[in-house]
Amino acid sequence: MTRTPGPAKHRPPLPVRDGLNPTRIVLPHDPAVVVRFPYALDYLLDRFREDADRLLEKVAQGEVVTGHGEPLTPTTPYEPRGFLYLYRDPPAHEDPIPFEPEVLHRDENLLVVDKPHFLATMPRGRWVRETALVRLRVALDLPELSPAHRLDRGTAGVLVLTVRPEVRGAYQEAFARRVVRKVYEAVAPLPEPGARLALGEPVTLRNRIVKRRGVTRAEEVPGEPNAESLITLTAVDDARGLGLYRLEPHTGKTHQLRLHMASLGLPILHDPFWPELRSEPDDFDRPLQLLSRSLELTDPLSGRLRRFESRRDLREWTGEPARDGSDPRIPPGN
Numbered sequence: 160m161t162r163t164p165g166p167a168k169h170r171p172p173l174p175v176r177d178g179l180n181p182t183r184i185v186l187p188h189d190p191a192v193v194v195r196f197p198y199a200l201d202y203l204l205d206r207f208r209e210d211a212d213r214l215l216e217k218v219a220q221g222e223v224v225t226g227h228g229e230p231l232t233p234t235t236p237y238e239p240r241g242f243l244y245l246y247r248d249p250p251a252h253e254d255p256i257p258f259e260p261e262v263l264h265r266d267e268n269l270l271v272v273d274k275p276h277f278l279a280t281m282p283r284g285r286w287v288r289e290t291a292l293v294r295l296r297v298a299l300d301l302p303e304l305s306p307a308h309r310l311d312r313g314t315a316g317v318l319v320l321t322v323r324p325e326v327r328g329a330y331q332e333a334f335a336r337r338v339v340r341k342v343y344e345a346v347a348p349l350p351e352p353g354a355r356l357a358l359g360e361p362v363t364l365r366n367r368i369v370k371r372r373g374v375t376r377a378e379e380v381p382g383e384p385n386a387e388s389l390i391t392l393t394a395v396d397d398a399r400g401l402g403l404y405r406l407e408p409h410t411g412k413t414h415q416l417r418l419h420m421a422s423l424g425l426p427i428l429h430d431p432f433w434p435e436l437r438s439e440p441d442d443f444d445r446p447l448q449l450l451s452r453s454l455e456l457t458d459p460l461s462g463r464l465r466r467f468e469s470r471r472d473l474r475e476w477t478g479e480p481a482r483d484g485s486d487p488r489i490p491p492g493n
Contacts, residue, residue, distance in 0.1 A: 170324065172228030173244045175302035178293035179282065181244045188239035199225070199235045199243060217245055249287040256289045257443065262299075263317070263467055268460065269330070270295065270304060270320045271467045276446035279312040291318060308334045311414070313431070316343070316451025316469040329459040334411070340455040343406040343416055346448035346475045347425040349395060350402070356423060361391040364422065370413040376432045377414040379422060386412040388419045396477055401428070403476055405452075416449065428475050448473045 173181040184206075186199060196202040200218060204211045217223050223231040226242030258275035265271070274280070274291050281292040288294075296304050307319045307330040321327040333339055350356045365384040370377040387409040394403040404425075406416045420426060421433035428448040431437045450473055455466040 171244050172224050172226065173246070175296065176246055177288075178296035178302075179246065179249065179287065182247045184243040184245070186238055186241045186243065193237060193239055196237045198233060199237045199241070200231055200233050202237060203231075203243060213248065214245075222246060250285055253285065253287065253289045254441070260291050260295060260318070261470065263470070266322075268322055268326045269307075270299070270301065270322055271454075272318050272320070273469050273471055274310055274315055274318040274451075275471075276313060276315045277441055277443065280306050280309045280318060286312070292320070295320070307331050308339075308411070310451055311417075311447075311449075313447035314343075314449045314451060315446070315471050317454045317467050318451070319454060319467070326460060333456055333459050337409060337411070338456065341408055341451065342453045343408070344450045344452045344473060345404045345406055345416070345420060346401055346428045346473050347404055347420055348402070348428075349397075349400050350392065350423070350425065354424075356390065356392055356425070358392050358395060361389050362423075364388050364390060364419045366419075366422070368412040368415060368418060376436060377412065377418055379418060386410045386415050386419070388416060390419065390423070399477070401475070403473075406449075417447075446474070448475050 171181050171183060175181075184203070186202060187193075192202070196205070203214060203223070207214060214223070218231055218233075221230040223243060223245040225231060225235060225238070226244070229235070231243060256275075256278045258278060260272040260274050260278065263271045263273055272291065272295065278294075279286040279290040282290050292304065292306060296302055301322055303324050304320050304322060305324070305327050307321050307327070310316065310318050319330065321330050356362050365387045366379050367382040367384055368377050368386040369380050389407040389409070391405045391407075392402050393405050396402070402425075404420070406420070408415055414432065417427055417430055417433055421430070426433040429442075429445045430447055430449075431439065450469060450471060453466060453468045455464070457463070458465050
């Protein structure tokens, strides 16, 4: 059944500028805070003391507005649970990422790209302009572009974005409900003889994964499983001691596939997180050997089955055929 997109959510009163969304600041409703700050600007300057001079410049230029779209002034009343919007200054310098996303599909609702390794999906931390979202917004003049899901910065492959705010919720809900079939490829060491993972025999891993704020990598903890992946060794390179693996996540926890492979004693090649956490600079000649190979979903608006496939290859894989005669890139039943 065809679904009609619902109404768009509240939009910020400031437009996207240079590919970047304005930042929204929520004014607390804590009575102690309300008493201290009769004016919204006073709260803003107190919260961001180190940037007070720059904030005053932005206010003078009319670049800070309330949730009602009115320019912030020194006498704008503090409104508990109210919003302030402003453009934060991007980092003065970002190391350039010398790879570009390739467009696989574009229509009125969706943009599907082949994301390269090392390029973050969207602004976060020290990566702002050097991200797939900002680059695509600027290059394609699509200011409302938004990811329907995310890929780790180190992971390459199929990435789906929505073009219009009116349809964003429908596609994001499809990913949240786990009705999107995602297939990844990875290059990793071969299992030890007698291990539970054998050529062509899928293994399901279930555990509990938690990503704590301020901690670089996710971790496995005791408790009810919240992460599930199906892992299949599809081809082997005995000479190099490497295997090509098909990874099918049923859930989408942060670092899920990388952690699951590491828990089998098979860390993905060139992974800076497993088996040990490393803080080395990017080595563009040694990308993480993890690729979002394909993505399949029933379109929530049209009801049509849609499939998108990456054109990229994992450079560490020699291309030897699978021993069982199957194509390691195409899941069974396709």
